[in-house]
Amino acid sequence: MANMKKAGLRPVFLNLLQIRLPHxxxxxxxHRVTGVLLVLAIPLFIYLLQLLxxxxxxxxxxxxxxxGLPGKIFLSLxxxxxxxxxxxxxxxxMMDMGxxxxxxxxxxxxxxVFALGLLMVIVTGVAIWL
Numbered sequence: 001m002a003n004m005k006k007a008g009l010r011p012v013f014l015n016l017l018q019i020r021l022p023h024x025x026x027x028x029x030x031h032r033v034t035g036v037l038l039v040l041a042i043p044l045f046i047y048l049l050q051l052l053x054x055x056x057x058x059x060x061x062x063x064x065x066x067x068g069l070p071g072k073i074f075l076s077l078x079x080x081x082x083x084x085x086x087x088x089x090x091x092x093x094m095m096d097m098g099x100x101x102x103x104x105x106x107x108x109x110x111x112x113v114f115a116l117g118l119l120m121v122i123v124t125g126v127a128i129w130l
Contacts, residue, residue, distance in 0.1 A: 023110035031088035034081045041078055072128055079124050084117040 021029070051062035065071045091113050094100055100109045 022107065023114075024106045027088055027091070027110045027113060031085060031092065034085035034088070037077075037081045038085060041081070044074070075128050076121075076125050079128065080117070080121045083120045083124070084113075087113045087117050087120075 048062050048065070051058040051065075066075060091100070091109050094109070095106075100106050
């Protein structure tokens with residue numbers, strides 16, 4: 001490593017699995033992925049909204065879709081994505097205001113976001129699956 005610094009070279013990792021990101025870096029990637037998943041879910045929500053507004057038959061069909069196993073899985077994943085994205089966004093806004101720039105505080109807030117997201121998904125998941 002010292003020879004690389006003297007030569008002006010920097011280490012290159014070709015295997016992405018060898019790169020160890022800090023907790024905040026992982027949370028940032030998760031925030032971006034959940035944002036993309038929310039955008040991709042928009043057409044499905046528009047379809048459900050169209051069914052719900054099309055009368056009693058459409059309403060019954062939408063309820064049947066949501067009460068089935070694929071519907072419950074879709075709702076559970078969407079709730080997790082929305083909660084995780086929202087909590088990550090709040091953390092990023094706090095960092096934009098200058099809060100949690102310290103390395104230890106940033107790690108704790110990232111862990112807190114992951115833990116709160118998991119806890120909130122468990123609580124809402126119970127309501128979805130009952």
